Amino acid sequence: MDFLSDTLILSRMQFAxxxxxxxxxxxxxxxMAIYLVIVEGLWLKTKNPDYYHHARFWSKLYVLNFGIGVASGSPxxxxxxTNWAPFSESVGDFFGSVLGFEATMAFMLEAGFxxxxxxxxxxxxxTIHYIATICVAVGANLSTFWILTANSWLQxxxxxxxxxxxxxxxxYFAAIANPFMLKSVSHMFLATLETSLFVIGGISAWYILKKRHQAFFAKSFKIVLAVAIAITPLQIFVGHLSAEQVYHHQPTKLAAMEAQWETIPAGEKADWSLLAFPDEKTENNKWEITIxxxxxxxLEFKSRLSEPVLGLKEWTPENRPRMVGLIYYSFRLMSGIAFVLVGVMLVSAIQWLRGKLSEENIIQQKWLMISWMWCAPLGYLAVESGWIVRCVGRQPWTVYGEIRTADAVSNLPAGDVLTSLTIFICLYTVLFFSALYFGSRIIAKGPKFDLPLPGDDKDLPVEVDSAQHIPDSRPI
Structure with a gap:
């Protein structure tokens, strides 16, 4: 339990x-903001009330996530x-301003509309309402741009x-357009959209299996499937491009991702490690399954490597990532989930082409609906795994090659950091179960089909013209 007295480890644990x-x-x-733009656009185009009710129903889950995100993100x-003051003093002129852009330019746009x-x-x-929905979506995704820009600059x-x-x-613009930025932003944008698609699709599948509003949720299911047909394979391709940039710019991280201890020279063929048990003490893999x-x-879609792949042994232990096993399996979990989601999408698309997803037949696709329900949390696991690879793999650097993490931490008593970490764990646990409770209530109640359609004047509050005659109620 020595880590309980180590300020650096506790500060890293708290931030993680x-x-x-x-x-x-x-x-x-x-x-989900992009999905709301789609369904509201369909409502404006077709005037089909189902799309209006979709926008109203899914926006409840949107605002629940928005609220929890604000509460958990501010600290x-x-x-x-507090915990990383030397880092902030060193890079605050750029890093701090980019985070400021995210707050003032992106968050305020989203929150304002x-x-x-x-x-x-x-x-x-x-039309004004639709513009507001678009602004919310732009603001939400602009946050992704600025956060990934800041993190890419650290890489x-x-x-x-x-x-x-x-x-x-x-x-300044060269700092923003750093070598990692474009592919990282694209990879994360697709990850958030893909995760949202499978969450919406999974919830829709649950309603269909429960035989609740089958025709209604068949629409949302087919909307997300149509988008997923394009997004899921594209995400794998962009993910490959992201791995390529690690290959060229962060060789220590690539070596940890592949548990590669020995250097592979350029021009050589090499086996790929599918599963292994990395052992940092002996600097090898205790067992390994390779292709x-x-x-x-x-790595390159070639039969031989055009550049050498440096092994972890090229660096001393203090200059390479720790927890190689965590990085190695986080990368494989993220990649494996991507292929699982593509597989589910392909089966669903084939069934759609066969006419099996019509309002009458979709209930018969029991195992397909169950697979979408199981896929709903997988996007979260893939995103979290990707961030573990991205940030743990960057160690021992906070700013890669420039500022070591040990030099970036504040000189705080370990007991104070442990106290704040404990408080965060307690508060966030309450937030997590509160979100589950209210989210399950929203889903259990389902959509409200009695909501008035926009422009339905009979449901608007009656305005009284003060110039009209109002009978005098005083006694005669």
Missing amino acids: FTAIFHMLWPVLTTG MAFQFG LGIMLFGWQRVNP TPAGGDFVDGKFIVKD PNAFPYI
Whole structure:
């Protein structure tokens, strides 16, 4: 239990815990916001009330996730000042301003139009309401852009130099457009959308299996399936591009992702490790299942490596990632889930083409519906696993190659950090079960089909013209 007296380990645990918990909520809101834009657009185009009721129903789950995300995300920013003050002093001129952009440019846009999206159906013109919904979606996904820009800069710092331990910005746009930024933003955008699609599809499948509003939720199921047909294979391709950038810019992380201890020279064939048991003490894998000559194909779509793949032994233990097994299996969990979701999508698409997803036949697809229900949480696992690979694999650096994590932590008493970590665990546990409770209530109640349609004047409050005659109630 020595870690309980180590400020660095406790601060890392606290940030990891708050980040992993917080990530659960914006992952759904950013993707679901796009779905809300789709269904409201279909409502405006077709005037089919089902699409209107879809927008009203799913927006309840949206705002629940939004609220929990705000509550759980706020403490993360404060940790840069409390637990990671030396880091903030060193890179605050750039890193702090990018986080400020996320708050003022993205969060405020989302929060500012959220009220119109939720409560403005009978109060504003339908076109204005649709613009508000679009602004909410843009704000939510703009947050993804700025957060991934900031984190990508930690992976591949650019746009300036470190002078006496402080980052001096020379080209602000070059810092924003650092080598990791574009592919990282794309990968995360697709991850949030894919996760949201399978959550919406899984909930829709649950209603269909329960024979509740089958025709209604068959519509939402086929909407998310139509989008998933494009998104799920694209995500695998962009994920491969993200792995390629690790290959070129972060060789220590790639070696940990593949539990590769020995260097593979350029021009060689190499086996790919499917499963293994990495042992950091002996610096090898105790056992391993490999696919012969597959590594170059997986990494570069070639039969031989064009560049060497450096093994972990090329670096001293203090200069390479720890917890190699965690990084190795997190990467495989993320990648495996991506292929599972593609498989479920392909089976669903085939059944759709066969006419098995019509309103009359969809109830007969029991195992397909069950598979979508099981897939609902898989996107979360993939996202969390990806962030573990991204951040744990970056160690021992906070800013890759520039600032070591041990030099970035504040000089705080370990007991104080342990106390705050314990408080976070308790509060976030309450938030988690509260979200499950209220989310399950929303799902159990289902959509409200008696909500007035926009423009239905009989449901609007009656305005009294003060100039009209009002009978005098005084005694004659």
